[in-house]
Amino acid sequence: MGKKLKKEGEKITTSPEECEALRKAFSGPHGVEEKSMLEILVKCNPADLTTFRKNSPYIFLDDEYCFEKWDPFHMKSLEIKFLHFQRAVIQRTMHPWERDALLVRKSLEEKPPLYNLLIELACTRTSDEFLGARKAFQCLYSESVEEFVAVKVQGFQRRLLVALVSTYRYEGMQIDEAAIKLECQKLARAIKTDHRNEIENDDEVLRILTTRSKHHLKTIHKCYKEDYDSNLEEDLDDIQILRDTVNCLCAPPIYFSKILDTAMSICPAEQEMEALTRVIVTRTDVDMKDIAAEFDRKYGAPLIERIEAAALGNYRDFLVALVKRGMAN
Amino acid sequence: MATHSVTEDCEQLRKAFAGWGTNEGLIISILAHRSSAQIKLIRETYAKTYGEDLLKDLDKELSSDFERVVVLWALDPAERDAFLANEATKRWTSSNQVLVEITCTRTSQQLLLAKQAYHARFKRSLEEDVASHATGDFSKLLIPLVSIYRYEGDEVNMTLAKSEAKILHEKISEKAYNHEDVIRILSTRSKAQINATLNRYKNEFGNDINKDLKTDPKDEFLAILRATVKCLTRPEKYFEKVLRLAINKRGTDEGALTRVVTTRAEIDMKIIKEEYHKRNSVTLDHAIGKDTTGDYEKMLLALIGHGDA
Numbered sequence: 001m002g003k004k005l006k007k008e009g010e011k012i013t014t015s016p017e018e019c020e021a022l023r024k025a026f027s028g029p030h031g032v033e034e035k036s037m038l039e040i041l042v043k044c045n046p047a048d049l050t051t052f053r054k055n056s057p058y059i060f061l062d063d064e065y066c067f068e069k070w071d072p073f074h075m076k077s078l079e080i081k082f083l084h085f086q087r088a089v090i091q092r093t094m095h096p097w098e099r100d101a102l103l104v105r106k107s108l109e110e111k112p113p114l115y116n117l118l119i120e121l122a123c124t125r126t127s128d129e130f131l132g133a134r135k136a137f138q139c140l141y142s143e144s145v146e147e148f149v150a151v152k153v154q155g156f157q158r159r160l161l162v163a164l165v166s167t168y169r170y171e172g173m174q175i176d177e178a179a180i181k182l183e184c185q186k187l188a189r190a191i192k193t194d195h196r197n198e199i200e201n202d203d204e205v206l207r208i209l210t211t212r213s214k215h216h217l218k219t220i221h222k223c224y225k226e227d228y229d230s231n232l233e234e235d236l237d238d239i240q241i242l243r244d245t246v247n248c249l250c251a252p253p254i255y256f257s258k259i260l261d262t263a264m265s266i267c268p269a270e271q272e273m274e275a276l277t278r279v280i281v282t283r284t285d286v287d288m289k290d291i292a293a294e295f296d297r298k299y300g301a302p303l304i305e306r307i308e309a310a311a312l313g314n315y316r317d318f319l320v321a322l323v324k325r326g327m328a329n
Numbered sequence: 330m331a332t333h334s335v336t337e338d339c340e341q342l343r344k345a346f347a348g349w350g351t352n353e354g355l356i357i358s359i360l361a362h363r364s365s366a367q368i369k370l371i372r373e374t375y376a377k378t379y380g381e382d383l384l385k386d387l388d389k390e391l392s393s394d395f396e397r398v399v400v401l402w403a404l405d406p407a408e409r410d411a412f413l414a415n416e417a418t419k420r421w422t423s424s425n426q427v428l429v430e431i432t433c434t435r436t437s438q439q440l441l442l443a444k445q446a447y448h449a450r451f452k453r454s455l456e457e458d459v460a461s462h463a464t465g466d467f468s469k470l471l472i473p474l475v476s477i478y479r480y481e482g483d484e485v486n487m488t489l490a491k492s493e494a495k496i497l498h499e500k501i502s503e504k505a506y507n508h509e510d511v512i513r514i515l516s517t518r519s520k521a522q523i524n525a526t527l528n529r530y531k532n533e534f535g536n537d538i539n540k541d542l543k544t545d546p547k548d549e550f551l552a553i554l555r556a557t558v559k560c561l562t563r564p565e566k567y568f569e570k571v572l573r574l575a576i577n578k579r580g581t582d583e584g585a586l587t588r589v590v591t592t593r594a595e596i597d598m599k600i601i602k603e604e605y606h607k608r609n610s611v612t613l614d615h616a617i618g619k620d621t622t623g624d625y626e627k628m629l630l631a632l633i634g635h636g637d638a
Contacts, residue, residue: 131441134478144480146473147517158509162517166476167456168444174452179461203468211456211472 014040014048023056029268030276031084031315080270084277085315091281092322100125100133101140103278104165108152114271115157116244118149120255122164123248127171134165156200157241163210164245170213180216183208184223191235200239209242214249221250253287257295260303264310276311280319288326333367339375342383351390353624360399361631365406365595372403394583394625401591402632410435410443411450413588418458425467425553427588428459432474433560434567437481466507466550473516474557485525493518494530501541506554515557524562565597569604572613576620586621586629594632602633 014022022040025033044052053060053068060068091099100121107117122130134145141148150162186204199205209217224232233246233254247255256279262268263276283291295303307319338359345352345359360368375383387400401409410431417427432440447455456476463471493514500508515523530538539555559567568589575582575589593601605613617629 131478138478138480138482142480142482142484144478144517144519146477147480147519150513150517162473162513163476166473166478168441168454168476168478170448170452170454170457172448172452176453207460207468207472211454211460213454213457 011045012047012051014044014052018043019052019055022052023059025312026059026078028081028310028312029273030081030264030311031313032078032081033312034314081312084311085313085318087274088277088281088315088318091277095136096129096282097132097136098140099282100130101136101145104133104137104145105141105148108149110271113152115153115161115241116259118161119164119241119244119248122161123245124252124255127167127169130165131168159206160200160210160241160245163206167210169211172213173215175213175216175219180219180223183212184220184227187220187224187232188228199236200242205242209245209249217246218250221246253290253294254298256283256287256291257298257303260291260295260306261299264306276307276319280307280322284322284326285329286326288323289329292323292327333363335367335370335374336378338363338367338371339378342371342375343379346386346390353391353395354627356387356391356399357624357628357631360403361628368403369405394587394621395623395628397583398587398591398625398628398632401587402594402628405446406439406592406595407442407446408450409592410439411447411455413592414443414447414455415451415458418455418462420462423462425463425471425549426556428471429474429553429556430560430567430571432471433557434564437479441478467553469507469509470512470516470550470553470557473512477516479517480519482519483521484519485521487525487529490522490525490529491533493526494533497526497530497538498534498541501538504544506542506551511554515554515561520561527558527562565600565604568593568597568601569608572601572605572616573609576616581620583621583625586617590629590632598633 018040021033021036025036025040050068059071059074061071063069103117104121107114107121121133125133137143137145137148145165146162149165150158153161183204187208190199190202190205208220212220221232224230228235232250233243236242236246244255247258259272259275260279262272263274263279265272279291280288292303295301295306299306304320304323307323308316310316311319341355341359345355363371372383375381384400384403387403388396391399401412404412413427414431416422417424417431431443435443444455447453451458456472459471459475460468496510497514500506500511505511514526518526527538534541539558542551542555542558545551556567559570571585571589575585589601590598602613605616609616613633614630617626617633621629
C-alpha cells in the first residue's frame with residue numbers, strides 16, 4: 001500500500017486493489033455494484049479520484065486540456081446499467097396485463113422489430129392472461145393489438161403474427177388423437193417438400209399452430225418425434241418465427257433458457273440483455289423451476305451461478321432472489 | 330308488474346311436464362316472460378330441487394320447432410351463441426353466414442363469453458373448429474372474425490378512414506375481394522372506425538360499398554363480405570332482412586326465424602321490429618302470425634313482445 005504525496009496535504013488513500021474493484025463496479029453489462037461504489041468513493045479524496053481516472057483508460061479519455069474526460073459512450077451505457085434494477089422493480093410491481101401490453105407495443109416499435117418478443121408474449125401466456133394484456137393495450141392505446149400488429153407487420157410474417165395475437169386457445173387437456181396423427185403428417189409433409197420457402201404461408205401449418213390448444217400441440221410434438229425421429233422446432237430451424245412459435249407453445253423452458261444464455265453472453269445487444277430482467281421477473285411465479293433445470297442441462301452451469309457472474313449489485317441480488325423463490329415454489 | 334318467485338316458477342314448470350301431456354301454454358307463459366338472468370336462476374333452482382336439468386326435461390317433453398325455440402331461449406346467451414356457432418361449423422348444418430352474424434353483431438365481451446362457453450362445452454376452441462371446417466377464402470375471413478377482440482371505443486381517425494376507404498375501393502375495383510388488406514380492415518378495425526371509413530367511401534366514390542360488392546350475385550364470398558359489412562355497421566337492417574327472407578321463403582325458414590328471435594329478443598328486437606314495419610308495411614307480429622302456427626307461433630310472438638311492458 002503506497003502513499004504518494006501529490007500536493008501538500010493530499011495523500012493517496014486507495015489501494016490499486018480498491019481502484020480495480022471500483023472499475024469493476026462500473027463495468028458489468030448487467031447493473032452496477034452499488035456497495036463497492038459507495039464504500040470506495042466515500043473513502044476517495046480528489047487525488048485518489050485523479051489516479052483512478054488516469055488508470056482507467058476504458059472509462060476516461062485523455063483530453064487536450066489535460067483532464068481525464070469521461071468517455072460519453074461509457075457514461076450513457078452506465079446510465080442504463082443503473083436503470084436495470086429500477087426496471088426490474090417496476091416490472092415486478094406492475095400489473096402483468098399492463099406490463100405485457102407495454103411489451104407488445106415495444107416489440108413492434110423497436111427498429112428492427114422484435115418478433116420473438118411478440119411471439120413470446122402471445123404464446124407463453126395463458127389465453128386469459130394474454131386476453132388481459134389485449135384489454136390493457138386497448139385501454140392504454142385506444143386501439144386493439146390486432147389492428148396494431150396487422151398494420152405494423154408486412155409480408156409473410158403478418159399472417160402468423162396477427163393470428164397468434166388474436167386467438168383465444170382452449171386451455172384444457174382434452175385432445176383428438178386422430179386429428180393429432182393427421183396434423184403431424186401434414187406438418188411433416190409441409191416441411192419436407194421442395195417448396196420449403198413457402199411454409200410460412202401454408203394454410204394448414206398456420207391453422208395448426210395458431211388455433212390448436214397447447215396440449216394438442218405438445219402431443220403433436222411428441223408424435224412427430226416418435227414418427228420422424230426429429231424435433232419439430234429443429235426441422236423448422238431456418239424460419240426463426242416458426243421455430244420460436246413452436247418452442248414457446250410446446251416447451252417454453254427451452255425458449256427461455258436460450259434467451260437467458262444469450263442475455264448473459266459476452267457482448268449481448270441491448271435488446272437481448274433486457275431478456276434477463278424480463279424472463280426472471282415474469283417467470284418466477286410460473287415455471288422458473290423448469291427453466292432453471294433446462295438451463296442447467298443445456299449449458300452445464302446452474303442459472304444462479306451464471307447470474308452471479310454476469311450481474312452486479314442490487315440488480316444481481318434481486319434476480320438471484322427471484323430465481324430462488326421461483327425454484328422453491 | 331308482478332314479482333316472480335323462482336321457486337314458484339320451478340314448481341309450475343315441473344307441473345307443466347307432469348302427466349301424459351305437456352302444458353305448453355304454461356311453459357310459454359313463464360319462460361317467455363323471464364329475462365336470461367332470471368332463467369339462469371330458475372335452471373339452478375330446478376336442478377337443486379328436482380336433481381334434473383331443466384333443458385333436458387324440455388328436450389324430452391317438447392318437439393320440433395317449438396322445442397328448439399324454447400330450449401334456445403332457455404340457454405344462457407353465451408351458451409346459445411356457442412351452440413349456434415358450433416352448429417354452423419358442422420358439416421350438415423354449416424353456415425358461414427351464421428358465423429359472420431354471431432361474430433360481427435355481438436359486442437367484444439359477448440363474443441368472448443361465447444368463446445369461453447364454447448371451451449367449457451365442446452373442449453375445443455371455436456377458432457379450431459372454424460379453421461378445420463372452413464376453406465380457402467372463407468377461412469381467411471372467418472378465422473380473424475372469430476378471433477379478434479375488437480376495440481369498442483368511439484374514437485375515429487379521419488385520415489385513416491380516408492386512406493383505408495381508398496384501399497378498399499382499389500381492391501374492389503381490381504376484384505381482389507379476398508385481398509389481405511380488405512380482410513385486415515374489416516376484421517381488425519373498430520366498428521366506429523369502419524363506419525367512418527365506409528361513409529368516406531360513399532362520399533369519395535359515390536356508392537355504398539355493398540353496392541360495389543354486388544357485381545356477381547351468385548358469388549358466395551361476396552355475399553359473405555356484404556353480410557360482414559352489414560352486421561358490423563347496420564345490424565338491425567341485417568336482421569330485418571334475415572327475418573324477411575325467412576318468412577317470405579316458401580315454407581318458412583324456421584331455423585333462421587328462431588335464431589334471430591331468441592338471440593335478439595333481449596338486445597334490439599324493438600329496433601328490428603321498427604325496421605321490419607318500415608320495410609314491409611306490416612308488423613313483424615302480423616307476419617309471424619300469418620306464417621307460423623301453434624305453440625311455435627305463440628312462443629315467437631311472446632318473445633318479440635318481450636321488452637314491452
